[in-house]
Amino acid sequence: MEMTGAEIVIRCLQEEEVEYLFGYPGGAVLFIYDELYKQDKVKHVLVRHEQAAIHAADGYARSTDKVGVALVTSGPGATNAVTGIATAYMDSIPMVVISGQVPTSYIGEDAFQEVDTVGITRPCVKHNFLVKDVKDIASTMKKAFYLAKSGRPGPVLVDIPKDVSAQKTEFSYPSSVQIRSYNPSQHGDIGAIRQAAQLLLNAKRPMIYAGGGVVLSSAASQLTELTRLLGFPVTNTLMGLGGYPATDKQFLGMLGMHGTLEANMAMQQCDVLLAVGARFDDRVIGNVAHFAQNPRKIIHIDIDPSSISKRVKVDVPIVGDVAHVLGDLLAVLHSTRQQPDAQALAAWWAQIADWRSKNSLTYRNSDELIKPQYVIETLYELTGGDAFVTSDVGQHQMWAAQYYKFDQPRRWINSGGLGTMGFGLPAAMGVQLAHPGATVACVTGEGSIQMNIQELSTCKQFRLPIKVIALNNRYLGMVRQWQEFFHGNRYSESYMDALPNFAKLAEAYGHVGLCIEKPSDVRPALEEALARKNELVFLDFRTDSTENVYPMVPGGKGLSEVILAEDL
Amino acid sequence: MRHIISLLMENEAGALSRVAGLFSARGYNIESLTVAPTEDQTMSRMTIVTSGSDDVIEQINKQLNKLIDVVAVMDLTEGQHLERELMLVKVRAVGEGREELKRLTDIFRGRIIDVDASSYTIELTGTGSKLDSFVQAIDSSLMLEVVRTGASGIGRGERILKL
Ligand SMILES: Cc1cc2nc3c(=O)[nH]c(=O)nc-3n(C[C@H](O)[C@H](O)[C@H](O)COP(=O)(O)OP(=O)(O)OC[C@H]3O[C@@H](n4cnc5c(N)ncnc54)[C@H](O)[C@@H]3O)c2cc1C
Ligand SMILES: Cc1ncc(C[n+]2csc(CCOP(=O)(O)OP(=O)(O)O)c2C)c(N)n1
Ligand SMILES: [Mg+2]
Numbered sequence: 001m002e003m004t005g006a007e008i009v010i011r012c013l014q015e016e017e018v019e020y021l022f023g024y025p026g027g028a029v030l031f032i033y034d035e036l037y038k039q040d041k042v043k044h045v046l047v048r049h050e051q052a053a054i055h056a057a058d059g060y061a062r063s064t065d066k067v068g069v070a071l072v073t074s075g076p077g078a079t080n081a082v083t084g085i086a087t088a089y090m091d092s093i094p095m096v097v098i099s100g101q102v103p104t105s106y107i108g109e110d111a112f113q114e115v116d117t118v119g120i121t122r123p124c125v126k127h128n129f130l131v132k133d134v135k136d137i138a139s140t141m142k143k144a145f146y147l148a149k150s151g152r153p154g155p156v157l158v159d160i161p162k163d164v165s166a167q168k169t170e171f172s173y174p175s176s177v178q179i180r181s182y183n184p185s186q187h188g189d190i191g192a193i194r195q196a197a198q199l200l201l202n203a204k205r206p207m208i209y210a211g212g213g214v215v216l217s218s219a220a221s222q223l224t225e226l227t228r229l230l231g232f233p234v235t236n237t238l239m240g241l242g243g244y245p246a247t248d249k250q251f252l253g254m255l256g257m258h259g260t261l262e263a264n265m266a267m268q269q270c271d272v273l274l275a276v277g278a279r280f281d282d283r284v285i286g287n288v289a290h291f292a293q294n295p296r297k298i299i300h301i302d303i304d305p306s307s308i309s310k311r312v313k314v315d316v317p318i319v320g321d322v323a324h325v326l327g328d329l330l331a332v333l334h335s336t337r338q339q340p341d342a343q344a345l346a347a348w349w350a351q352i353a354d355w356r357s358k359n360s361l362t363y364r365n366s367d368e369l370i371k372p373q374y375v376i377e378t379l380y381e382l383t384g385g386d387a388f389v390t391s392d393v394g395q396h397q398m399w400a401a402q403y404y405k406f407d408q409p410r411r412w413i414n415s416g417g418l419g420t421m422g423f424g425l426p427a428a429m430g431v432q433l434a435h436p437g438a439t440v441a442c443v444t445g446e447g448s449i450q451m452n453i454q455e456l457s458t459c460k461q462f463r464l465p466i467k468v469i470a471l472n473n474r475y476l477g478m479v480r481q482w483q484e485f486f487h488g489n490r491y492s493e494s495y496m497d498a499l500p501n502f503a504k505l506a507e508a509y510g511h512v513g514l515c516i517e518k519p520s521d522v523r524p525a526l527e528e529a530l531a532r533k534n535e536l537v538f539l540d541f542r543t544d545s546t547e548n549v550y551p552m553v554p555g556g557k558g559l560s561e562v563i564l565a566e567d568l
Numbered sequence: 569m570r571h572i573i574s575l576l577m578e579n580e581a582g583a584l585s586r587v588a589g590l591f592s593a594r595g596y597n598i599e600s601l602t603v604a605p606t607e608d609q610t611m612s613r614m615t616i617v618t619s620g621s622d623d624v625i626e627q628i629n630k631q632l633n634k635l636i637d638v639v640a641v642m643d644l645t646e647g648q649h650l651e652r653e654l655m656l657v658k659v660r661a662v663g664e665g666r667e668e669l670k671r672l673t674d675i676f677r678g679r680i681i682d683v684d685a686s687s688y689t690i691e692l693t694g695t696g697s698k699l700d701s702f703v704q705a706i707d708s709s710l711m712l713e714v715v716r717t718g719a720s721g722i723g724r725g726e727r728i729l730k731l
Contacts, residue, residue, distance in 0.1 A: 118582060123593050127636040130581070147636065180731070181578065181639040306630035309623070 005134040005165040006031035009098065012141035013042045015173045018069050020045055020060060020433055022053040026073025027113060028100025031165040045433065045462060048454040050077050052426035054084020054097065055452070059427030061093050062413045063388060064434045065218055067148050068095040074102055075113030078159075079120065083420060085155050086124040090417025091239060092216060094153035096144045103163040104132055117159045126154030134167035139174055146177045151184030152304040153216055184303060188320030190328060196299040196316050197332045199272050204344035205351075206232045207270035209255065212239030212416070213277015213302060217322035220244065220409045223276060226326055229333060230340055233352055235263040237278050239416045242406035247385070252352065253361070256284040257553050258398045261360035262352055264551075264559040268294055269351075275300040277322045280312045281417075282555075288312060290558030301325045360551045360564060361402055369544040370519050372396060372471045375526075376403035379441060379469060382526050387439040388413065388431045392424035392448030395477035398549045400443040422451030425468065429455060432464040439467065439530065446472040446496055446540075456509040459536050467529050468538045470502060473545040481548045485563070506538030513538045570599070571625050572644040572651060572721040573616045574729050575632060579605060583637040587614065590635065596620065596628055600653075600718025608731070611639060615720045617696075640729055648724040654691070655699045656681075658713040659706055661688040669706070676702045687712060695719075 003011065009032050013021060022045045025033045036044050047053040050072045057068030068088075072081045078099045088095045102111040118130045127147050129140050137160070144156040200206060208230075214223050220243050227234045227250055234244050235255040244251055253260035255267050267273070273296050278284070285291045288311055299316040300308050308317045318325055363373045376399050379387070389404055390413040391397040397414055406412045413431055415423040428442040449470055459466060479494040503513030512535050516525045522541065529537035550565040577583045584603055591598050599617040606613045618628060625643065632641045644651075661669050661683075669688055673680055678692035692702055696719055703714060723729065 119585070122582075122586060122589055179636065182636055304634070306627060306634055310627060313623075 001170070002168045003171045004031060004035070004168050005137050005160065006035045008134070008137045008169070008171050009141065009160065009165065010035045010039060010042060011171055012138055012173060013069065014039075016067070016141075016145050018042050020430075021069050021071055022047055022056040022060075022430070023071030024050050024053055024073065024077060026077050026100065028074035028102060028162045029071060029165070031162065032071065032098070032100070032160075045429070045458065047426065047458050049452065050080035051084045051422065052429070052452050052455045052458065054081050054095070055087065055423050055426035056430035056433075057095055058084065058088045058093050059390060059413050059430030060434045061095055061430070062427070063410050063431040065410065066094075067145055068093065068430065069098070070095070071098045072100070073113070074100045074117070075115050078115055078117040082120060082124065085121055085157065087415050087418045087420040087423060088155040089124040089126070091212065091415065092153050093155065094148040095155040096141075096148050097155060097157045099157060099159050100165070101130065101159045101161040104161045105163070107161065117157070121157050124155075125157050126152075128157040128159065130159045131164055132161070134164050134169045137164070138171060142174045142177045143179060147179070147182070151182070185319055186321045186324045188301065188318035188325040188328065192316055192318045193325065193328050194332055196274070196318060197329060197336065199297050199299060199316065200230060200274060201333075201336070201338045201340055203272035204341060205269060205271045205348045206230070206274070206340070206345075207266050207272070208232050208234040208274045208276065209237070209267060209278055210234060210240045210243050210276040211237040211278025213322050214240055214243035215409045217277060217303075218409070219277075219323035219326055222323055222326035222330065226330055226333075229330070231345060232340070233266055233349070235259070235267065237281070237284055237416075238401055238414070240278060241401060241412045242409040245407040246405035247407055252356075254401055255559075256281070257286065257555070258402065258549050258551065259553075261358050261551055261562060261564065262355040264553065264562060265355045266352055268559040271296050273298045275314075276326070277302060279307045280310065282311070285312060285559070286553055286556050287558045290561070293558075358564070363565065365519070366544070367519055370516065370522060370541055372399050372473070372541075372543045372547055373403050374519065375469065375471060375522055375541050375543065376400055376443065378523050378526055380404045382523070382530055383439055383441070387411070387441050388435060390414065390424045390428040390431060390440065390442045392442075392444040393419045393421045393478075394445045394448060395473070395481065395547070395549050396443050396445045396448075396471040399471070421448040424448060425452050425455045425466070428466045429458060429462070429464055432466055433462065441467045441469055443469045443471065445477060446470055446474065446499055446502070447476045449502075453505070456506060456511060456536070456538075460510045463534070464536060465532070465534050466536050468506075468536070470538065470540050471543045472499070472502070472540050473543045473547065474499065475545050477545075477547075478549070484548070485552070485554070502538055502540040506536070511536040511538055513540065515540045515542070517542045569622075569625070570617065570619045570645070572649065572719060573618060573628065573632070573641065574644050574721055575614050575616070575641045576606070576611050576639040576729060576731065577614060577635075578637045578639060579610050579612050580637055583612065586635050586637055587616070587632070590631055591618075594627075594631065596624065602718045602720055611731070615718070617719050639731060642723065642727075642729045644721045644723055647727050649721050649727065650724060651695050651719050651721045652693050653696050653699055653719045654693045654717045655702070656689060656691055656715040657703070657706070657711065658687055658689045660686060660710040660712055662686050665710065672702075672705055678702070
């Protein structure tokens with residue numbers, strides 16, 4: 001049977017079992033919206049800004065291991081989507097974005113709402129397509145989903161001119177897809193894996209450094225099994241949190257710029273480092289030369305060869321999927337009789353215990369001012385560590401990462417690579433839709449929340465009972481902190497003046513709003529919010545505006561050149 | 569160090585800008601870049617001359633391989649290879665200079681492919697440094713126009729870049 005391009009697009013989404021499509025209509029996608037209207041398998045979520053559609057699809061993907069899908073119109077619809085696409089790209093999130101384009105005969109004429117979407121998005125997608133013939137829609141959609149999800153995941157954009165969505169052709173969805181230039185490897189080289197096993201067994205001061213790749217590969221159980229089998233210390237990057245249970249005694253906490261003292265010192269002083277799905281980001285290894293001052297052997301497991309030896313030279317590269325490679329590594333370790341060097345390990349753990357005893361995350365609580373750390377600790381306690389927590393970008397993001405202990409992957413949803421303010425609330429929408437019964441908390445700041453606050457309206461429409469935890473310090477706090485440390489306390493444009501009354505604003509959108517000004521009200525307010533299972537509650541916590549995030553390794557410094565809180 | 573990288577890519581609209589965009593976005597050098605279709609209609613072949621430390625060249629190769637439209641990549645510099653570039657030069661040729669220029673062209677095994685009353689157009693192929701030498705051998709005040717294609721490269725013997 002012949003179908004229009006628009007109908008084919010929707011049929012492809014159905015074939016891919018897409019549950020939610022996040023989008024916003026406009027002229028170039030009217031045929032597609034018309035087809036959406038005629039069916040009820042794919043549910044459309046109407047956001048209030050295209051950036052939010054992409055973040056919502058992103059949150060959906062991060063929390064489920066499925067591909068997030070979004071639909072936007074040409075021109076401003078596409079350009080509004082770019083920040084979201086770049087956010088997903090930097091964190092390797094599987095996503096398919098469909099954008100409308102002006103009719104093919106208008107392309108290049110500066111037509112109404114024309115932009116070169118494929119050109120604009122090229123540097124921030126895994127791949128993109130401009131579909132010029134209706135006959136290519138089905139195969140292109142198949143490729144888009146395959147590319148988004150396989151290998152190193154990432155966003156893929158499909159740009160469809162309006163006339164193509166109106167033309168007709170026979171529909172058949174390909175059952176499989178082959179791209180001759182694209183063959184990501186799953187299994188790592190077994191020789192390299194054996195070499196890695198040998199290095200690990202001979203290590204005196206081993207360290208496991210695990211990142212977002214563990215979460216993306218759904219390999220938390222393999223990582224946990226390996227770490228316990230070896231008895232080694234383990235750290236997570238910001239993106240890897242939940243990839244190893246945070247309450248386990250072998251876990252040293254997050255590493256990097258705002259990592260714990262023990263994680264960073266162990267990273268610096270280890271003699272064998274196993275890097276798993278982590279990319280030696282500059283917020284982790286700020287100063288490559290300083291890092292290299294301590295000699296160590298590095299084993300690096302990553303599905304993307306270009307992540308290996310990019311910033312830090314690696315001794316044993318293993319290109320493959322984390323789950324597969326760790327499976328093979330475990331098999332090799334199980335088949336040998338050699339054990340890790342127990343004596344050396346005991347000494348190493350004693351050294352780590354010494355760093356740990358500094359309690360680098362200690363903060364001084366107060367009876368007068370609400371400490372942001374205390375809010376997160378209380379949230380952790382009251383949710384039993386079992387909530388999905390999304391966050392925006394800034395100090396509140398770091399406190400959430402430091403004080404909420406994630407024991408499971410896909411529970412911590414944040415923008416690490418691009419650091420996109422405005423990510424938290426729309427991402428929480430995607431998470432809540434994917435997990436209707438779950439507690440979803442969005443930890444945000446008064447700066448960040450205002451970058452996508454219009455989504456409170458979407459939350460109302462779709463009855464999303466998100467708990468918005470605003471750590472309102474009246475400052476672009478992370479900026480203020482850098483100005484305090486590195487720019488002589490000159491707080492240039494970092495004070496957030498003329499803030500709205502957030503509780504009333506939430507009420508105006510039809511939600512519950514609470515303003516919390518005293519430390520003693522923190523717990524009751526959180527309890528009330530969590531008890532309101534079916535309502536979105538906006539908690540405006542007036543926190544200590546002078547609080548800083550510690551520890552801090554200043555940009556460009558070595559991991560041991562850390563600033564600790566004054567009392568430490 | 570200078571490297572010559574050869575690659576096969578899908579003959580898709582936009583493939584070239586993906587490669588060019590990669591080099592500018594990541595700050596890699598491009599000395600020259602040539603591209604043309606191959607005997608297989610679905611593919612183009614590109615030769616890129618670039619330079620960088622070993623680490624940078626390793627990243628360039630990996631990043632090129634990562635592009636979905638890129639089918640195969642070979643760093644020709646890693647083994648024996650041949651390199652040729654075509655140059656067209658238009659020079660002022662009057663009086664005694666005409667004979668002199670013809671002799672020089674012969675020495676470099678070039679050909680004069682167009683002549684008018686006051687100029688020659690000379691075609692020359694060879695390695696980049698041979699073309700450089702020719703340009704240097706000509707009095708710069710006589711030089712009217714120089715067009716170079718950039719290098720094309722091929723592996724020697726059994727070194728073949730093909731699907
Ligand atoms: C304000 C702020 C402060 C920050 N401070 C810190 C900090 O203190 N500490 C910190 O760690 N980060 C911090 N970040 C985040 C930082 O910028 C990076 O986003 C983060 O460190 C990258 O994490 P990652 O190395 O795990 O890599 P990711 O970006 O998660 O990349 C995953 C890696 O795994 C690979 N991979 C993907 N799938 C697979 C698979 N199936 N198998 C194998 N490999 C796979 C990918 O190729 C990639 O190399 C901060 C960000 C912000 C905004
Ligand atoms: C879109 C965007 N613009 C600017 C920045 C730079 N930036 C990083 S953190 C930050 C301050 C965030 O303020 P707020 O949301 O109040 O969080 P706080 O740090 O106070 O907890 C800014 C402006 C950014 N990350 N994203
Ligand atoms: Mg703030």
